[in-house]
Amino acid sequence: MNPWYDQLPVAGDFAQIRTEPKADPVLEALAAGDARAMSHVYREHNAAVRAFATRLLGDEAAAEDMVQEAFVALPRAVQRFRGETSLRSFVIAVAVNHARHFVRAAARRRQHLARLSREPTPKVVAPDEIFSREQLAEGLFRALDQLSLDQRLAFVLCVVEERSSEEVAQIVAAPAPTVRARVQSAKKTLRHFLEKGGFR
Amino acid sequence: MNKELVEQAASAVRKRYSGASSSAEKTEALILRRLQPRASRRPWLPMSAIPLVAALLASAAWGTVTGNLGAALRAVSHALSTKHNGSSSQALVLSSLYHPAQQLDASSAAPTPDAPVTPDVPLTPEASVQELPRARTRARLPAVAPRAARPPMAAAPVPPVAPDPDALFRVANRAQFSGHDPAAAVALWDRYLSAVPNGSLTPEARYNRAIALAQTGQKAQAAAALEPFVRGDYGSYRRAEAQQLLKALSQ
Numbered sequence: 001m002n003p004w005y006d007q008l009p010v011a012g013d014f015a016q017i018r019t020e021p022k023a024d025p026v027l028e029a030l031a032a033g034d035a036r037a038m039s040h041v042y043r044e045h046n047a048a049v050r051a052f053a054t055r056l057l058g059d060e061a062a063a064e065d066m067v068q069e070a071f072v073a074l075p076r077a078v079q080r081f082r083g084e085t086s087l088r089s090f091v092i093a094v095a096v097n098h099a100r101h102f103v104r105a106a107a108r109r110r111q112h113l114a115r116l117s118r119e120p121t122p123k124v125v126a127p128d129e130i131f132s133r134e135q136l137a138e139g140l141f142r143a144l145d146q147l148s149l150d151q152r153l154a155f156v157l158c159v160v161e162e163r164s165s166e167e168v169a170q171i172v173a174a175p176a177p178t179v180r181a182r183v184q185s186a187k188k189t190l191r192h193f194l195e196k197g198g199f200r
Numbered sequence: 201m202n203k204e205l206v207e208q209a210a211s212a213v214r215k216r217y218s219g220a221s222s223s224a225e226k227t228e229a230l231i232l233r234r235l236q237p238r239a240s241r242r243p244w245l246p247m248s249a250i251p252l253v254a255a256l257l258a259s260a261a262w263g264t265v266t267g268n269l270g271a272a273l274r275a276v277s278h279a280l281s282t283k284h285n286g287s288s289s290q291a292l293v294l295s296s297l298y299h300p301a302q303q304l305d306a307s308s309a310a311p312t313p314d315a316p317v318t319p320d321v322p323l324t325p326e327a328s329v330q331e332l333p334r335a336r337t338r339a340r341l342p343a344v345a346p347r348a349a350r351p352p353m354a355a356a357p358v359p360p361v362a363p364d365p366d367a368l369f370r371v372a373n374r375a376q377f378s379g380h381d382p383a384a385a386v387a388l389w390d391r392y393l394s395a396v397p398n399g400s401l402t403p404e405a406r407y408n409r410a411i412a413l414a415q416t417g418q419k420a421q422a423a424a425a426l427e428p429f430v431r432g433d434y435g436s437y438r439r440a441e442a443q444q445l446l447k448a449l450s451q
Contacts, residue, residue, distance in 0.1 A: 035232050042228050051219030058213070060436040064223050071231045113404065116369050133212045134441060140209035160210045190206050199205060 027087075033075045042071055045091045052092050056099060056156045057106040058141030066102045070095035085170045092157075093171045100149055107145040114142070136199060143193035147186050150174075154182035155190070216440065223436050368392040369401055376408055382415035403434045407442070419449050 029037035049070055053063035070091060077094045081087070144152050150172070157168040158179065165183070169176040221227075372392050376385035389409035396402055410425035422445075428434065429442035 033235055035235060038232060038235055039228065042231060046224055046228070047219035049219075050221055050224070051217055054217035054219070055213050060217075060221070060439070063217075064221065064227055064436060068227050068231055068234075071227075072234050075235070113401075116366055116373070116401070133215070136209045137212040137216050140206075140213055143209075155210075159207070160213050162214075187206050190209070194205055194209060199209075 027078055027081065030075055031079050038071065038075070041074065041087070041091070045088050046071070048088050049091055049095050052156070052161060053095060053102070055160045056152065057102055058137075058144070059106040059109060062102050062106045062109075066095060066098060069098045069102075073098065085167070089167060089171055093173075096153060096171055099153065103149060103152065110142060110145060136194075139194055139197050139199050140190065142197065143190045146193055147189060151182045151186040151189070154179050155186035158183045159187070220440075221436050222432055222439065363391075363395055365392065365396045365399060365401075368395055369405065372405070373408065376412050382412040385409075385412040386416060386418075403429075403437055407438045410442070410445070414445065414449060423449050 026037050026040060030041055046067060050063060050067050053066040053070075054060055057063050057066065073094055074091060077097075078090070081090050085093075144155070147155065153172055154168060157163050157171060158165060163171075165176045165179045168179045172179065174182075368388070369392055372385055372388035375381050375388050379385075386409060389405055389412060392405050393402065393409070396405075399405075406425060407429060410422050410429075413419075413422035413425055426442040426446050426449075429438045430446060432439060
């Protein structure tokens with residue numbers, strides 16, 4: 001019998017796997033802690049998880065740690081994977097479960113920097129477009145720190161990552177209408193804090 | 201109210217972070233390294249320790265509640281130090297552990313000719329109570345010489361006053377982002393970096409200095425200041441932004 005890694009799906013199709021874990025050799029091997037399976041799944045999905053983590057935290061070093069924690073937890077978590085969603089969404093859901101600690105740490109770091117600089121957000125938009133875009137992104141992360149974790153996750157997944165509310169509902173394990181309500185509430189709060197910070 | 205503001209900000213964050221990272225391979229190696237011990241971990245070791253710990257805790261709790269923990273420990277030490285008549289001393293220890301009242305009776309009884317050795321430590325409650333204050337009194341004795349007996353201290357040299365790094369950072373940051381004076385900010389960042397060349401905020405200071413240089417039109421110096429970030433000297437910290445800025449400066 002050929003080993004599982006000789007029967008790998010085409011790279012692009014991998015995220016669409018919707019089979020029971022016991023029927024999938026890669027997921028079976030991953031659940032057993034197989035390094036090759038982990039390596040394969042990591043290479044397929046690390047960019048998506050990292051993008052989500054950096055967009056959630058606004059801190060690349062913390063996001064890298066969060067990616068690591070999510071993938072380390074994956075072999076145990078994948079035993080619960082029943083194929084209701086894509087594997088990519090499932091991995092992001094695992095990352096979501098580890099988000100709380102990292103969001104707090106990133107917010108604390110930003111608060112520390114802000115306290116040191118007592119930096120109000122800029123009142124005049126810098127001439128260079130890149131600078132103003134950077135400042136707007138920084139302003140958004142400061143505003144995101146004011147949200148609850150649920151609202152923050154819903155906003156980042158729905159608005160920043162442009163996922164459907166149904167997909168986000170599966171990731172955060174909440175009903176889709178609840179997710180939409182969280183996004184609306186988050187938008188309102190974020191708009192308030194961005195305008196308060198001098199952005200127009 | 202600008203309804204597009206939040207969407208613009210979300211778009212800025214989306215463009216800023218695409219998920220690409222130079223640390224991806226390093227992270228993969230770390231994950232695989234952390235994966236290996238999981239397979240070889242043995243669950244039986246902590247499981248076997250649970251009954252032992254439970255028994256120890258229960259014994260200590262029993263001894264504390266009945267007030268015989270100290271007496272029981274003394275009985276054990278006595279049993280270990282007694283050279284003669286091992287069987288009777290063992291019986292005493294066991295009876296003192298399980299029947300505290302009997303232990304008191306046994307200790308107050310006169311030694312028989314078969315058991316001539318007197319216990320080194322009497323097991324009566326009075327004796328155990330009297331020993332504690334003595335030990336405490338000894339512990340309270342001054343361990344150091346009186347103040348008058350000490351040699352006079354030599355006057356310590358006063359260390360030079362260093363500038364407060366936090367204040368330097370704050371002033372430089374304010375000059376750049378609140379005062380909008382990039383030229384002053386460059387000078388202030390230089391001052392901060394000379395005071396704190398390797399602090400936790402040093403990379404942020406170097407990055408801000410590079411932006412200030414770019415804002416004053418010193419493109420070559422700004423590009424040189426951004427190079428370490430692009431090169432990955434600080435890992436992934438500000439790397440993507442530095443690449444974008446370098447690209448913008450070269451245009």
